[in-house]
Amino acid sequence: MEILQTAAELQALTETWRRNGQRIGLVPTMGALHEGHLQLVRAAAAQNDVVITSVFVNPTQFNNPEDFRLYPRLPEADAALLAPAGCTALFLPSVEQMYPQPTVLRFDFGPLERVMEGAHRPGHFNGVATVVSKLFHLARPHRAYFGQKDLQQVTIIRQLVADLSFDLELVAYSTIRESDGLAMSSRNRRLSTADRAVAPRLYEALQLGAEMVKQGQSPSSIRQAVQAQLASAEAIKLEYFEVADAQTLQSVEKAWTPGRAIALCLAAHLGDVRLIDNVIVDVA
Structure with missing residues (x-):
């Protein structure tokens, strides 16, 4: 090389x-x-x-x-x-x-x-x-x-x-993840031991949101549920969580459009480390 x-x-x-x-x-x-x-x-x-x-x-x-x-x-x-x-x-x-x-x-x-x-x-x-x-x-x-x-x-x-x-x-x-679901990132190296233990909660929250999309629940209810789940982890400071059209990245506020994939995206701070993650959900 x-x-x-x-x-x-x-x-x-x-x-x-x-x-x-x-x-x-x-x-x-x-x-x-x-x-x-x-x-x-x-x-x-x-x-x-x-x-x-x-x-x-x-x-x-x-x-x-x-x-x-x-x-x-x-x-x-x-x-x-x-x-x-x-x-x-x-x-x-x-x-x-x-x-x-x-x-x-x-x-x-x-x-x-x-x-x-x-x-x-x-x-x-x-x-x-x-x-x-x-x-x-x-x-x-x-x-x-x-x-x-x-x-x-x-x-x-x-x-x-x-x-x-x-x-x-x-x-x-596609995103490659650790065995506990945390998205691989160069910034993960900077996480403290305690924050690294909590970090998989980000993906868990995205999985919750994805399941709610599949159930046909509203964008507003998904936002509330994901934000509440992450708020229960004191170490995680959520910067944003968005329910967006996967192509345009614009916020989805009302009913789903059949055939348009949904992107659930977030950014959060654990200590002084900022992490991002997302999942894509197909809407039937």
């Missing part, structure tokens, strides 16, 4: 691969890799000739400086995991390589970013779209792989690909 640290190195390598007719898979990450990331790398290796994994903690998508400072950074451990998973090249750039000058371009994804993560983390998706656009231009992948745990991010990147006519296929894989 090659390790690349400059944009020029990455561009030269991908141009060579393209001239040789090789199909390129890209897995963008912020590192501190877990099984969810490795699933994406293995899928990319199975579906393409070569795989690039980027590890870059992107400062422009953090609206909390302390969260950026504390985000886990484990480049050596990440590299050790990537090679056996089928990664061909690890792109490990510095901030200066990704942002040689301040970016003045601003993305606006309309209603998609006015809700949930966008509403609670102003500027977050502008940072995501900026860095992902840069990676797409530098790596020129045929396919790019993302995890469904970041549902809103995947939806916005899908819009980015469509609006800017990126010549690639966006591939999303």
Whole structure:
């Protein structure tokens, strides 16, 4: 596995691969890799000739400086995991390589970013779209792989690909969970022992909501039940819980629309760690 640290190195390598007719898979990450990331790398290796994994903690998508400072950074451990998973090249750039000058371009994804993560983390998706656009231009992948745990991010990147006519296929894989249901996340490393024991309650609450959707109960009653269940865990500070259309991400307030999947999404704080999770429920 090659390790690349400059944009020029990455561009030269991908141009060579393209001239040789090789199909390129890209897995963008912020590192501190877990099984969810490795699933994406293995899928990319199975579906393409070569795989690039980027590890870059992107400062422009953090609206909390302390969260950026504390985000886990484990480049050596990440590299050790990537090679056996089928990664061909690890792109490990510095901030200066990704942002040689301040970016003045601003993305606006309309209603998609006015809700949930966008509403609670102003500027977050502008940072995501900026860095992902840069990676797409530098790596020129045929396919790019993302995890469904970041549902809103995947939806916005899908819009980015469509609006800017990126010549690639966006591939999303389901959330990978720990044995107790907690969605795998790099931030889980920062949970205290006590908070880690409580964290599976997030998925339990989503499962409750999913069952209520299947029973045909109203969005308002689902919100009340999920919020009440999470309020019973003192360590969990719910930031939001949303019952939304899985495609548009807009809040569902009245009756279900048959054939339209529902996304149950939440964000919560356990100590100083912020976690997100979601489940998708099909409505008959």
